[in-house]
Amino acid sequence: xxxxxxxxxxxxxxxxxxxxxxxxxxxxxxxxxxxxxxxxxxxxxxxxxxxxxxxxxxxxxxxxxxxxxxxxxxxxxxxxxxxxxxxxxxxxxxxxxxxxxxxxxxxxxxxxxxxxxxxxxxxxxxxxxxxxxxxxxxxxxxxxxxxxxxxxxxxxxxxxxxxxxxxxxxxxxxxxxxxxxxxxxxxxxxxxxxxxxxxxxxxxxxxxxxxxxxxxxxxxxxxxxxxxxxxxxxxxxxxxxxxxxxxxxxxxxxxxxxxxxxxxxxxxxxxxxxxxxxxxxxxxxxxxxxxxxxxxxxxxxxxxxxxxxxxxxxxxxxxxxxxxxxxxxxxxxxxxxxxxxxxxxxxxxxxxxxxxxxxxxxxxxxxxxxxxxxxxxxxxxxxxxxxxxxxxxxxxxxxxxxxxxxxxxxxxxxxxxxxxxxxxxxxxxxxxxxxxxxxxxxxxxxxxxxxxxxxxxxxxxxxxxxxxxxxxxxxxxxxxxxxxxxxxxxxxxxxxxxxxxxxxxxxxxxxxxxxxxxxxxxxxxxxxxxxxxxxxxxxxxxxxxxxxxxxxxxxxxxxxxxxxxxxxxxxxxxxxxxxxxxxxxxxxxxxxxxxxxx
Amino acid sequence: xxxxxxxxxxxxxxxxxxxxxxxxxxxxxxxxxxxxxxxxxxxxxxxxxxxxxxxxxxxxxxxxxxxxxxxxxxxxxxxxxxxxxxxxxxxxxxxxxxxxxxxxxxxxxxxxxxxxxxxxxxxxxxxxxxxxxxxxxxxxxxxxxxxxxxxxxxxxxxxxxxxxxxxxxxxxxxxxxxxxxxxxxxxxxxxxxxxxxxxxxxx
Numbered sequence: 180x181x182x183x184x185x186x187x188x189x190x191x192x193x194x195x196x197x198x199x200x201x202x203x204x205x206x207x208x209x210x211x212x213x214x215x216x217x218x219x220x221x222x223x224x225x226x227x228x229x230x231x232x233x234x235x236x237x238x239x240x241x242x243x244x245x246x247x248x249x250x251x252x253x254x255x256x257x258x259x260x261x262x263x264x265x266x267x268x269x270x271x272x273x274x275x276x277x278x279x280x281x282x283x284x285x286x287x288x289x290x291x292x293x294x295x296x297x298x299x300x301x302x303x304x305x306x307x308x309x310x311x312x313x314x315x316x317x318x319x320x321x322x323x324x325x326x327x328x329x330x331x332x333x334x335x336x337x338x339x340x341x342x343x344x345x346x347x348x349x350x351x352x353x354x355x356x357x358x359x360x361x362x363x364x365x366x367x368x369x370x371x372x373x374x375x376x377x378x379x380x381x382x383x384x385x386x387x388x389x390x391x392x393x394x395x396x397x398x399x400x401x402x403x404x405x406x407x408x409x410x411x412x413x414x415x416x417x418x419x420x421x422x423x424x425x426x427x428x429x430x431x432x433x434x435x436x437x438x439x440x441x442x443x444x445x446x447x448x449x450x451x452x453x454x455x456x457x458x459x460x461x462x463x464x465x466x467x468x469x470x471x472x473x474x475x476x477x478x479x480x481x482x483x484x485x486x487x488x489x490x491x492x493x494x495x496x497x498x499x500x501x502x503x504x505x506x507x508x509x510x511x512x513x514x515x516x517x518x519x520x521x522x523x524x525x526x527x528x529x530x531x532x533x534x535x536x537x538x539x540x541x542x543x544x545x546x547x548x549x550x551x552x553x554x555x556x557x558x559x560x561x562x563x564x565x566x567x568x569x570x571x572x573x574x575x576x577x578x579x580x581x582x583x584x585x586x587x588x589x590x591x592x593x594x595x596x597x598x599x600x601x602x603x604x605x606x607x608x609x610x611x612x613x614x615x616x617x618x619x620x621x622x623x624x625x626x627x628x629x630x631x632x633x634x635x636x637x638x639x640x641x642x643x644x645x646x647x648x649x650x651x652x653x654x655x656x657x658x659x660x661x662x663x664x665x666x667x668x669x670x671x672x673x674x675x676x677x678x679x680x681x682x683x684x685x686x687x688x689x690x691x692x693x694x695x696x697x698x699x700x701x702x703x704x705x706x707x708x709x710x711x712x713x714x715x716x717x718x719x720x721x722x723x724x725x726x727x728x729x730x731x732x733x734x735x736x737x738x739x740x741x742x743x744x745x746x747x748x749x750x751x752x753x754x755x756x757x758x759x760x761x762x763x764x765x766x767x768x769x770x771x772x773x774x775x776x777x
Numbered sequence: 778x779x780x781x782x783x784x785x786x787x788x789x790x791x792x793x794x795x796x797x798x799x800x801x802x803x804x805x806x807x808x809x810x811x812x813x814x815x816x817x818x819x820x821x822x823x824x825x826x827x828x829x830x831x832x833x834x835x836x837x838x839x840x841x842x843x844x845x846x847x848x849x850x851x852x853x854x855x856x857x858x859x860x861x862x863x864x865x866x867x868x869x870x871x872x873x874x875x876x877x878x879x880x881x882x883x884x885x886x887x888x889x890x891x892x893x894x895x896x897x898x899x900x901x902x903x904x905x906x907x908x909x910x911x912x913x914x915x916x917x918x919x920x921x922x923x924x925x926x927x928x929x930x931x932x933x934x935x936x937x938x939x940x941x942x943x944x945x946x947x948x949x950x951x952x953x954x955x956x957x958x959x960x961x962x963x964x965x966x967x968x969x970x971x972x973x974x975x976x977x978x979x980x
Contacts, residue, residue, distance in 0.1 A: 423812050423952070423956045424809075424812045424813050424814065424817075424956070426956070427956050427959060427960050427963075428841055428842075430960050430963070430964065431841055431844065431849065431960075431963050431964075431967065432844045432845070434963060434964045434967040434968065435788065435844045435845050435847065435849060435967055435970070436844070436845045437967075437968075438967045438968050438969075438970035439781070439788075439845055439847065439970055443783065444845045444846060447783075447786055447845065447846030447847060448845075448846050450786065450846070451786075451843075451846055464783070464786075467783040467786075468783045
């Protein structure tokens with residue numbers, strides 16, 4: 180909306196603004212042809228908005244078919260945000276870009292608004308390409324607009340930049356005459372001269388002085404105090420009523436509002452609003468202390484999104500565990516990660532993931548030269564989970580005891596629980612895991628299903644080779660693995676195939692498996708089991724070969740009489756086939772050191 | 778510089794009423810105290826002798842409430858005007874964000890006014906404060922006295938206001954000009970907020 184009262188014919192022209200007015204008139208004569216963009220800059224209250232509106236009114240009068248858009252940068256941002264929220268941003272952008280002339284007021288507020296800058300740059304490019312007129316005003320020249328894109332600045336300054344200076348005495352008198360004419364006031368020339376005499380630095384002050392004189396006249400007080408500055412000699416101002424303090428307070432408020440940078444005021448209001456909503460605002464307060472103006476709106480939007488997320492997390496967490504109500508991390512966007520961890524734990528506590536089978540323990544595994552390396556690695560993992568071999572992939576033929584060892588590792592890790600820290604270990608086979616995922620997808624509870632596993636301290640997955648062809652399960656496992664691994668949590672897989680042979684598994688997942696250690700669990704020879712009366716449960720192929728009576732120190736000590744060197748040679752060769760693994764000090768089994776090549 | 782504590786969202790301004798003895802500095806503060814609602818003012822600390830002359834200093838904290846999101850506090854101080862309390866004056870002046878110089882308009886006090894103004898400049902110089910940069914407002918007090926006893930404002934201007942700072946004629950006992958003076962110094966002080974280093978401590 181262009182104020183029809185702001186025209187060229189009531190705009191006083193003097194040496195301070197002659198160039199700006201000439202350029203403005205030229206733009207009205209030939210929009211888009213000369214001075215495009217026209218950039219008008221001046222201090223506050225010197226008439227740049229009047230001149231811009233005069234251009235708008237002039238364009239409409241001389242070019243009736245021309246569509247003229249006049250808006251401030253703030254309006255532009257507000258309208259754009261509203262349009263984005265309503266889903267018709269493109270329509271609004273098209274409207275602006277199709278305007279015959281775009282008049283943009285107060286573009287100095289571009290400072291720090293990266294998104295607005297890029298949007299404006301696109302708009303200016305489109306308008307200029309189409310030969311449309313652009314006029315902008317600012318309280319500073321383009322080069323002094325802080326924190327602005329260099330390309331945008333070059334566009335702003337690419338036409339003509341004109342400034343409007345402080346009006347001189349004659350111009351001040353002319354302005355006063357215009358103002359009197361508008362208001363149909365008749366003041367003697369000497370009075371106008373007197374009002375205009377102080378060196379007012381802005382037209383609004385001048386208008387204020389005129390208003391005070393008019394107000395004094397209206398109440399018939401012609402002896403009232405002279406206009407501020409019109410007389411240097413101070414006069415005794417009689418004390419007023421009890422409102423003195425309130426009046427003082429209102430002046431101070433105005434002075435503070437003028438003096439504190441607008442973005443700080445805006446940000447402070449945001450902080451107060453979020454404080455009142457019960458959220459910790461240290462994140463915003465840190466920005467407030469910085470010297471550079473941020474994009475407050477974007478910052479506020481991000482903070483609002485974080486608060487909204489916290490509210491949702493709290494709602495879910497409290498539903499699972501009412502004791503979590505009012506937890507401080509639900510009120511602090513700085514602690515969003517803590518809040519999410521709380522929710523994960525709440526999910527896990529409410530629906531714990533499958534745990535390892537307690538029947539399978541380390542002390543029931545028979546150490547044999549064929550599985551000694553795997554047992555030794557398992558011992559390291561149990562001792563330092565997440566540190567050395569992460570992930571650990573146990574491979575071996577069917578019935579070699581991979582499942583036993585996997586569950587045994589899980590039980591040993593779970594046994595690390597203490598009053599100070601509990602250990603949650605998830606142990607599941609791929610088939611069950613996939614079925615759980617499908618069930619979660621059916622009930623739209625995939626997030627909760629994920630949370631159950633992500634909150635665990637260790638993840639053990641059996642029958643990994645069965646992932647072949649299960650694309651969604653592979654993707655979920657990929658993300659779950661990344662989350663666990665990044666958090667330093669131990670992941671152990673058991674698979675009939677080594678990762679390199681799982682060709683139906685996504686390469687990105689395979690490469691992650693290769694990043695840890697793959698170790699073969701060799702079968703305990705049948706003869707040894709028979710000789711030692713190993714009980715074999717019918718159908719329990721996975722557990723049967725290695726379940727035995729408890730052995731003393733079974734992990735690092737081979738069975739008495741076993742020929743370690745002779746029987747392990749084949750394994751060593753097979754192990755060395757994997758180019759990413761090195762075993763040194765072979766073949767002495769007690770002195771094996773397994774390293775992962777970086 | 779006025780302290781702007783952005784993280785704490787507080788603005789604190791220290792304003793010192795300076796001037797010769799018995800010029801009316803304490804009267805200014807008393808008048809302000811009486812006009813400020815009780816919930817917005819702290820206890821006025823006034824250390825005075827039995828004949829009501831300030832021995833050390835007066836202190837009046839004003840809570841102006843939340844302005845533009847900032848909890849705004851003014852701390853008004855007076856200094857003892859008597860010549861022999863120079864050290865106390867320097868102490869009170871430390872960290873001042875603005876100074877109101879309360880001059881006694883009585884003709885016979887002109888020498889004291891000039892002496893006190895000179896003393897103010899010396900005290901500021903001792904603290905490495907450039908008097909030209911510190912917000913200063915002059916108040917010509919006691920303008921209610923008979924004309925033949927006082928200098929009119931324009932003569933006071935000629936005598937004291939060589940820097941052309943804002944000035945106000947006043948009668949602190951009745952309150953005339955008191956709030957105008959406070960308003961004037963407040964505006965000067967608050968205008969410097971932008972120049973204040975963010976979250977910085979008082980220097």
